[in-house]
Amino acid sequence: MPLHHDGPLARLRRGHEELVLGLLRKHGPLSRAELGRHSGLSRTTLYDIVGALVDSGAVVATAPAAGERRRGRPVETLTLHPEAGQVIGIDFARRAVHVAAINVAHEVMGSAGEAHEPDLPWQERVDVAERLVGSLAGGTLRLGSLGAIGVGVVGPVQDTAAEEHDGTEPRRDLPLLLRKRFGVPVLVDNNTRLAALAEATWGAAAGDQDVLYLRLSHGVGGGLVVGGSLHRGAYGLSGEFGHITVEPDGRRCSCGGRGCLETVASVGAVLEAHDGADDLPTLLADPAAATLLDGVGAKVGTVLAAVCNAIGPGVVVIGGELAEAGEALFGGVGRALAADLMPISRNRVDLRPAALGEAAGALGAIALVLHESPLLARYPASPDSEEHT
């Protein structure tokens, strides 16, 4: 009964690429010989790795000016492609498009968003995205230099694509649509999971290794960072906290189940349960909604406690529009956590509001494209990219 090995050579190669890119980011331009010394890789391996990175456009090899050449073969200098680092992320939420972009130094160049009707056709959503991208950084973003686009979408993103969960036309054409429009590869993932990635990379849980992210919005979902890696689940359906049963005899849920957390803690469910408010800001400003919000918080906390006992995260981040309720909601969450978390764990789970607001999904889509975060070390490169279309 030998132990199983999970492609150590493939993992090693990926590690080598990350090492080379990291050294070039840290040291600036280096020769192959310098890279060899810093990396500890053999000449053969290094040339292979560098060749692939140059082919992919991530790294540029520059020959020295004539005057600088030494005898023999000129020594090329390797640098990160100055524009390959420009990445945009687009979050196609249920009722809005959000975009964000970063430059080669991985600084956010800007983000923007625009609400739309939930039934807006995909073609027009892509129009909105293109316009928003064009507006970023005062229009200085050169789309010709993009390396890739990361995209967040609503609902499960599965290995074998294509179930449609937001009631409009099939989403499966989206990557192709975007690829035609922007001319670069497109990586797609669930936008809530991407928001979790963003919060754990740059937001409320930056640097934490075990993070549970819950989003209370028009839908209720979440994402997990588990042992320092964004978790996807065996078939692309992890983090579905919104579909954990909280009321066995409760209302029918959009997922087909009954009494899911989403039937209680979504924006729509909360609005429906409260008289006298047509939108969430009005409801949140109404003192009469306090009991409702506290009860919703308790249901949320019950689900979070069960998941925390199972997974043991150090940080729980709650985002989405409903999290704007603040203490009115978080009070109930904390009470239920105190009741249902294992006593030994109670002081170990840190409850925090999300920090990145509505740009989180777009920022997470960027992190997905960069794919160099340790959070993605064991994450599939492209769970639902355009080759599936």
Next chain:
Amino acid sequence: MPLHHDGPLARLRRGHEELVLGLLRKHGPLSRAELGRHSGLSRTTLYDIVGALVDSGAVVATAPAAGERRRGRPVETLTLHPEAGQVIGIDFARRAVHVAAINVAHEVMGSAGEAHEPDLPWQERVDVAERLVGSLAGGTLRLGSLGAIGVGVVGPVQDTAAEEHDGTEPRRDLPLLLRKRFGVPVLVDNNTRLAALAEATWGAAAGDQDVLYLRLSHGVGGGLVVGGSLHRGAYGLSGEFGHITVEPDGRRCSCGGRGCLETVASVGAVLEAHDGADDLPTLLADPAAATLLDGVGAKVGTVLAAVCNAIGPGVVVIGGELAEAGEALFGGVGRALAADLMPISRNRVDLRPAALGEAAGALGAIALVLHESPLLARYPASPDSEEHT
């Protein structure tokens, strides 16, 4: 806002060591030059890695016989240390000690177990363990050649040790006790989590990347393999499925909470709920226990569904004595899973009985020591080893 980097050089070095050990296991004896070709590592890196492995005793360097020498410096051959591979695992369960041992080829040489009273002092439990180890493989195990011992214990194993959960004397002396007795390093982890590791390495879920393991025994607990790695949680308390609330107004649990799954689905709880059986085999043989077991299964399934919606495992393994109930229990589990799993996930979660029986914890302790399983790639080397004592 730069991305965080999590010690890529340390991870790379660990990967290099695993690569070299894996090549020696696969190919048998190799020269450094051959290892260099197979591994793609530079001469400098390879000599460094091999030197450390030779120093640690894991690898032996052998000079060729005089007649076989070519001109110049003799070419040494590197092999795995023939005895360094002998590892024993000990599972100190609540009422029994189990041991197992493997040889250098990672074949199980044998396993053995012995029941004892729950209040047996640790010194005497270690006596039992030593005697059982001595009986393995017809007494051929040479303890002098052991590299390390893996140990499973009941209850949470935390970073900062030493809360005591089984009602006897403090467990914190155990690693020291074992080290004195066997003279080798001791790695300790929760025995249920180790059983999960064993089932995912060699048992019911061998080769699966996302596994939920639940053990229904005198306690109720479990373990998670998440994205191909054994999961420990932010503070060593993951997999505590037994302490997820199933009856908010239910009985007080040993953990201090109320209505936990363990108050319903442990061996003790089931025996207490059924008249006319003093032990589990008698109860399981009694047709009148069918309704009880079905109801317990339904509670188990409700908890499993919540955790599955959160984590998305491909396989759920149920072990422990109560799993011997078979369909009487699994029927209720399956029904609750069907009711509470997201409909889209229902056909994707494979429910299986455990395969390794009561040796699972000891086998998992061995896997912990080997630490070369990809399942442990991101697992701490020694969450509670003897340096804490």
